[in-house]
Amino acid sequence: MIPATRKQKNDPAPATVAEWQRELAMAIRDAGELRSLLDLPGDAAGDAGFPVRVPRGYAARMRRGDPHDPLLAQVLPSAAEGREVPGFGPDPVGDRAAMIRPGVLHKYHGRVLLVTTGACGIHCRYCFRREFPYADANPRPDDWQAAIDYIAGDDSIEEVILSGGDPLSLSDHKLAGLVERIEAIPHVGTLRIHTRLPVVLPERVDDALCDWLSGTRLATVVVLHANHGNEIDASVGAAAARLRATGAMVLNQAVLLRGVNDKVQAMAELSRRLFAAGVLPYYLHMLDPVRGAAQFETGSEEARRLMAGVAALLPGYLVPRLVVEQAGRPGKTPLAHDWSGCRDGMTTPTLDSAGGPSTP
Numbered sequence: 001m002i003p004a005t006r007k008q009k010n011d012p013a014p015a016t017v018a019e020w021q022r023e024l025a026m027a028i029r030d031a032g033e034l035r036s037l038l039d040l041p042g043d044a045a046g047d048a049g050f051p052v053r054v055p056r057g058y059a060a061r062m063r064r065g066d067p068h069d070p071l072l073a074q075v076l077p078s079a080a081e082g083r084e085v086p087g088f089g090p091d092p093v094g095d096r097a098a099m100i101r102p103g104v105l106h107k108y109h110g111r112v113l114l115v116t117t118g119a120c121g122i123h124c125r126y127c128f129r130r131e132f133p134y135a136d137a138n139p140r141p142d143d144w145q146a147a148i149d150y151i152a153g154d155d156s157i158e159e160v161i162l163s164g165g166d167p168l169s170l171s172d173h174k175l176a177g178l179v180e181r182i183e184a185i186p187h188v189g190t191l192r193i194h195t196r197l198p199v200v201l202p203e204r205v206d207d208a209l210c211d212w213l214s215g216t217r218l219a220t221v222v223v224l225h226a227n228h229g230n231e232i233d234a235s236v237g238a239a240a241a242r243l244r245a246t247g248a249m250v251l252n253q254a255v256l257l258r259g260v261n262d263k264v265q266a267m268a269e270l271s272r273r274l275f276a277a278g279v280l281p282y283y284l285h286m287l288d289p290v291r292g293a294a295q296f297e298t299g300s301e302e303a304r305r306l307m308a309g310v311a312a313l314l315p316g317y318l319v320p321r322l323v324v325e326q327a328g329r330p331g332k333t334p335l336a337h338d339w340s341g342c343r344d345g346m347t348t349p350t351l352d353s354a355g356g357p358s359t360p
């Protein structure tokens, strides 16, 4: 039963619409509305062609009155997006060239990535796919035949990664159908899902999702995407617990973002909150230089010092691997910790809040 107060004017038939789809349909789509919800005066910047989308539950985790809130910074368009910055282009990681079939990226040995949809539950301003031509990637969204044939024809493919966009923005009916076809390929043993929805809209992890996820013969890995500890509240913890209860391994990947998580304490806190939710940090990605995202960039020297600071505070299993995606390489490229800002032994790192060595 849907409470009467939730009813919206244009509600489709409730029988066919899941609660999470209802929530998603009510997402904030206007920067001005977001600012006023957070008591932030002033005008909103234009969206540079990438529209605002923020689930209301995610906005509720932002601090009111704080224009520098780390969650807000990920989703609010800024004037800086309109700037052209050398080195920041439309296809930073060479995905267009790597697309072997519509929607199929096979860059690394043993695993293929399927671009299942261009849709996401939230629009992150730094997104490396913000300029991606999804229409070309996926001409007929419900026809996976070319992808299935490709995977079936290459028995070195052991793992299929559902990505996007956000694969969990598809209905469970579509996903269950796709997974059934992947399962039928004998050499595939693992299904991986790259998704931000359980973080930004934890309602997405409902019974229908858990049913097909726990029912598959495939080993399952769910890689979440949270960038800041404040994104992980009790509802996200509960969603992660439901995912784990299906038997899935639950990991997190984050993107290193200036002004969001580029401080030792913020990064350490993200790992601690993930752990408390039963999630292990997997990767910390350097920002892909996509047009419109230069304001989030952190240099690799700074990143390597930052992660040394994190590694000096936490057990190894809570330290994500700092990696950069470089076109043409057979895997993500790791960046080593730079310990030069840390003292020897067990002393607290001397790194300042910016991740660099503090000035004496």
Ligand SMILES: *Cc1c(COP(=O)(O)O)cnc(C)c1O
Binding pocket: 105, 106, 107, 108, 111, 112, 113, 161, 331, 332
């Ligand atoms: C990142 C990525 C993967 C997954 O790499 P892992 O190191 O296994 O996490 C697979 N395919 C493509 C195209 C990717 O970009």
Ligand code: SF4
Binding pocket: 119, 120, 121, 122, 123, 124, 126, 127, 128, 129, 130, 164, 165, 166, 196, 225
């Ligand atoms: S959820 Fe992921 S794919 Fe979607 S906009 Fe954010 S970073 Fe991009």
